[in-house]
Amino acid sequence: MTEPILAEHHPLDDLIRADRMPHIWCPGCGIGIAMRCYAQGILDSGLPVKDHVVVSGIGCSGRVAGYMNLDSYHTTHGRAIPFAMGIKLAKPELMVTVFSGDGDLVAIGGNHLIHAARRNIDVKVICINNFNFGMTGGQFGPTTPRGAIATTAPYGNFELPFNLPYLLAAAGANYIARWTTLHARQLKKSILEAFSKPGFTFIEVLAPCPIGFGKSNNINDGLEEMELYRDRCVMARQGEMNPEELEIDLREDKPILIGKFIDRDRPPFHPFMKGQS
Amino acid sequence: MAAEQVRTGLHFMSGDEACAEGALAAGCRFFGGYPITPSTEIAEHLARRLPEVNGVFVQMEDELASMAIILGASAAGARAMTATSGPGFSLMMENIGLGMMLELPCVVIDVQRGSPSTGLPTMPGQSDVMQARWGSHGDYESIAYAPWSPQEMFDLTIHCFNVADRYRLPVFLLADEVVGHMVERVAVPACDSIEHWERKHAATPPGEHFEPFKITDPDLVPPIVHAGEGYCIHYTGLTHDERGYPDMTAATHNELVTRLVEKVRVNRENIIRTEGYSLEDAEIVVIAYGCTARSARQAVREARQAGIRAGLLRLISLWPFPEEEIARLATRARSLIVAEMNLGQISREVERCARRPARGVFHAGGMMIPPDPILQAIREASA
Numbered sequence: 001m002t003e004p005i006l007a008e009h010h011p012l013d014d015l016i017r018a019d020r021m022p023h024i025w026c027p028g029c030g031i032g033i034a035m036r037c038y039a040q041g042i043l044d045s046g047l048p049v050k051d052h053v054v055v056s057g058i059g060c061s062g063r064v065a066g067y068m069n070l071d072s073y074h075t076t077h078g079r080a081i082p083f084a085m086g087i088k089l090a091k092p093e094l095m096v097t098v099f100s101g102d103g104d105l106v107a108i109g110g111n112h113l114i115h116a117a118r119r120n121i122d123v124k125v126i127c128i129n130n131f132n133f134g135m136t137g138g139q140f141g142p143t144t145p146r147g148a149i150a151t152t153a154p155y156g157n158f159e160l161p162f163n164l165p166y167l168l169a170a171a172g173a174n175y176i177a178r179w180t181t182l183h184a185r186q187l188k189k190s191i192l193e194a195f196s197k198p199g200f201t202f203i204e205v206l207a208p209c210p211i212g213f214g215k216s217n218n219i220n221d222g223l224e225e226m227e228l229y230r231d232r233c234v235m236a237r238q239g240e241m242n243p244e245e246l247e248i249d250l251r252e253d254k255p256i257l258i259g260k261f262i263d264r265d266r267p268p269f270h271p272f273m274k275g276q277s
Numbered sequence: 278m279a280a281e282q283v284r285t286g287l288h289f290m291s292g293d294e295a296c297a298e299g300a301l302a303a304g305c306r307f308f309g310g311y312p313i314t315p316s317t318e319i320a321e322h323l324a325r326r327l328p329e330v331n332g333v334f335v336q337m338e339d340e341l342a343s344m345a346i347i348l349g350a351s352a353a354g355a356r357a358m359t360a361t362s363g364p365g366f367s368l369m370m371e372n373i374g375l376g377m378m379l380e381l382p383c384v385v386i387d388v389q390r391g392s393p394s395t396g397l398p399t400m401p402g403q404s405d406v407m408q409a410r411w412g413s414h415g416d417y418e419s420i421a422y423a424p425w426s427p428q429e430m431f432d433l434t435i436h437c438f439n440v441a442d443r444y445r446l447p448v449f450l451l452a453d454e455v456v457g458h459m460v461e462r463v464a465v466p467a468c469d470s471i472e473h474w475e476r477k478h479a480a481t482p483p484g485e486h487f488e489p490f491k492i493t494d495p496d497l498v499p500p501i502v503h504a505g506e507g508y509c510i511h512y513t514g515l516t517h518d519e520r521g522y523p524d525m526t527a528a529t530h531n532e533l534v535t536r537l538v539e540k541v542r543v544n545r546e547n548i549i550r551t552e553g554y555s556l557e558d559a560e561i562v563v564i565a566y567g568c569t570a571r572s573a574r575q576a577v578r579e580a581r582q583a584g585i586r587a588g589l590l591r592l593i594s595l596w597p598f599p600e601e602e603i604a605r606l607a608t609r610a611r612s613l614i615v616a617e618m619n620l621g622q623i624s625r626e627v628e629r630c631a632r633r634p635a636r637g638v639f640h641a642g643g644m645m646i647p648p649d650p651i652l653q654a655i656r657e658a659s660a
Binding site for chain 1 (some may be wrong): 307309328329331332333334335337338339341342343345346347348349350351352353354355357371372374375379483503504505506507508509510511512513514515522523
């Protein structure tokens, strides 16, 4: 048997607040993978770590701000984007990322999300989509597929969900992609692309929530959901957006489109200043 | 630069414009807001003026976002402000609570109108004063000023920024439609004579051990650091310890929330402002603020002419409440009268501090209380 290799130092040690571990996430949760991709993206971005700022709202994904060893702001439910806008406009040299969940960004924060995309403000959004309100115990939300069981939809969710890439494309974002926590390398590459893309960028990350969503919808654990991603994910051709094809229902045997959907260069939001005009 | 920033000289301007000019003179370089009558002129004026001084003007999608964006700007070091009226002030309460918890300085202007709900959009009210004290959930101590003239809209806006920066919290300017739309003489002082209280910045350099919410000064205000300075600090609206980390224990919660309240209370002498008129020998004391104090002063003058020993205590600050001063007045005045454009909000505070009933001259809003009903109350009290 070969000797184990013991590393003194992990490349992400300085980027994660080790003194905040253990984290609150459940076994099989996908948020940690996405956070790791974000951290690697920061290291690979070439920007000094002190120039990266992370802002979160409320919920399981919102806890990412507390685990990143950056200037990090864990704000109110749904308001991470306008808070982040304030930081970005007051200090444009900073790379401001909003890391939060679908419940936070799309339900209570939905208005801020579409308006930030419309303005094309230079804020980077990483949106974990686990199809439910996980932290409060598995209630349905604006991304829950129709018919899925949730604690507040015991007879099956009778609402239709948002189609996030399509919504954001209509609202005006410069960059829109969707990955899953199975696609860690692609996700990290996408985060790096977003860092170098001026304007509003939106990356949807499908992530298992085995406790909140999976168990009541016949997806028994996180690994099973990852296998499901592997079986069904299909790379989208950039620029082609058929709204029906973008819809997701994990319980149906149909392809899940992933990839980069929008990459364009509309002018980013810039406040008028006479001194610079 | 200075000439653009501070329009030194005598002007004839509305209270709303004076407020906007006061903000610029205070060094405010960030405004995020949503249009609402009767505060809109502040946004309109700053939309024109902020770009001239390389400031940021953003019109947001609602007041939830307006309050959030100014907190973000403040976190990055900017002097930031928003302006609204009652319905918008209600929406801001959520992130006002966040500002109290994160201890982020900023200024919120509320040009009050007839309320509740949509109420009387173009007409005055003074019924948000308790909302300014208790509006967001939880215990915190707020700071609010009530200008009675366009000149004070200018002066107190500057003061609000200073107090906000000094004590690290959102500070309210509770104006009303009368004062906001009234046009009067406003004297803008020379740039170098404008008072500027700095934020207390951390002395520890970035990279060294630093606990952002550790209290070492008797003023109970933690030193601040801003986004991008290299401190890698964590701010959370959750109950947090001295490191800024979430700590959901009853002990930490009690310690944190008690300090948030106490930091205003222990510094109250530097915050509270009042002004007296003919108070020296007054047997009957009228207490009023904002536009109502203008009528009250007239009523006191007329009462004096009629030989009644009346006086006025004008509250320039509403919160923290001048408890000691009211208690002192109550010991020597025969009668206390509170005049306000609501159905009895500050009068409850006056009665609490005076430990006896006060006569109220109330109106639900929509029109300024004229001097006559106040004079009538003085006459009744002196009879």
